Amino acid sequence: MLAILSDSTMWVALFQIVIINILLSGDNAVIIALACRSLPPKEQRNAFLIGTVAIVILMTALTAFASYLMTIPYVEVAGAILLLWIGIKLLLPEEENENVSASDNFWGAVKTIVIADIVMSLDNVLGMAGAANGHMGLLFVGMVITIPLILFGSAMLMRLMERFPIIVTLGAGLLGYVAGEMAVEDPALKGLIASAHYLEIALPILGILIVVGMGKLLSARQTLAVPTEG
Structure with missing residues (x-):
């Protein structure tokens, strides 16, 4: 253990993992804030903690075979x-349904955080895996160090969402953009992208339009479908 602590290359690798995770976790903070914004303050904190701990554990495992x-x-x-x-x-x-309990909403938020962050982090773990150079323990420690920073960013975003609802739409649009970028990087589409370079820009923009357009349309329909009290 002392040999590891005195190894300067280990400290450099740990620093690289933390920096990579901070730089690539902006969208993670957005999804945590979006998923938890409707929960009571106490449940928000619990969802933050459970969701991010689950992410660290799953991402450590995912990194082992991410490449x-x-x-x-x-x-x-x-x-x-x-x-x-x-x-x-x-x-x-x-x-707003009597059959939907607070517990259902809480675990629904946790599930959203974990699934979305794992999907969005497929690219991220490659960078961290390279920095860790096969040392899974180092990777785990590096991600644990960045948890408070991600949580702080999420909490700050939630406060802004309460004051400026447009941020919710912008956050959802960011997820659409990331989805488009993921599609561009898929090996199955490499040939198509190579012959049509405009798709590198078009697919992320299309992702934004799909998320915001469909989200607003379905939201409007859902609102109209709610019977008014008379």
């Missing part, structure tokens, strides 16, 4: 489609 996973055709396309749906869902109004 292989990213070479499988259509994995990133499937992730992009899932991310589009999550973005659309986050724009829909909260269900």
Whole structure:
């Protein structure tokens, strides 16, 4: 253990992992804030903690075979489609139903945080895996160090969302953009992208339009479908 602590290359690798995770976790903070914005303050804190701890554990495991996973055709396309749906869902109004308990909403927020962050982090883990150079313990420690920073960013975003609802739409649009970028990077589409370079820009923009357009349309329909009290 002392040998590891005195190894300067280990400290450099740890620093690299932390910096990479901070730089690439802006969208993670957005999804945490979006998923938890409707929960009571106490449940927000619990969802933050449970969601981020689950992410650290799953991302550490995912990194072990991330390089292989990213070479499988259509994995990133499937992730992009899932991310589009999550973005659309986050724009829909909260269900006000007596059968939907606080517990259901809480675990629904945790599930959204974990699924969206894991999907969005497929690219991120490659950078961190390279920095860790196969040392999973180092990777785990590096991600644990960045948890408070991600949580702080999420909490700040939630306060801004309460004051400026437009940020919710912008956040969902960001998920659409990330989904488009994921699709561009899929090995199955490399040939198509190479012959049509405009798709590198078009697909992320299309992702934004799909999420915001479908989200607003379904939200409006859902609002109109709610019977007014008379």
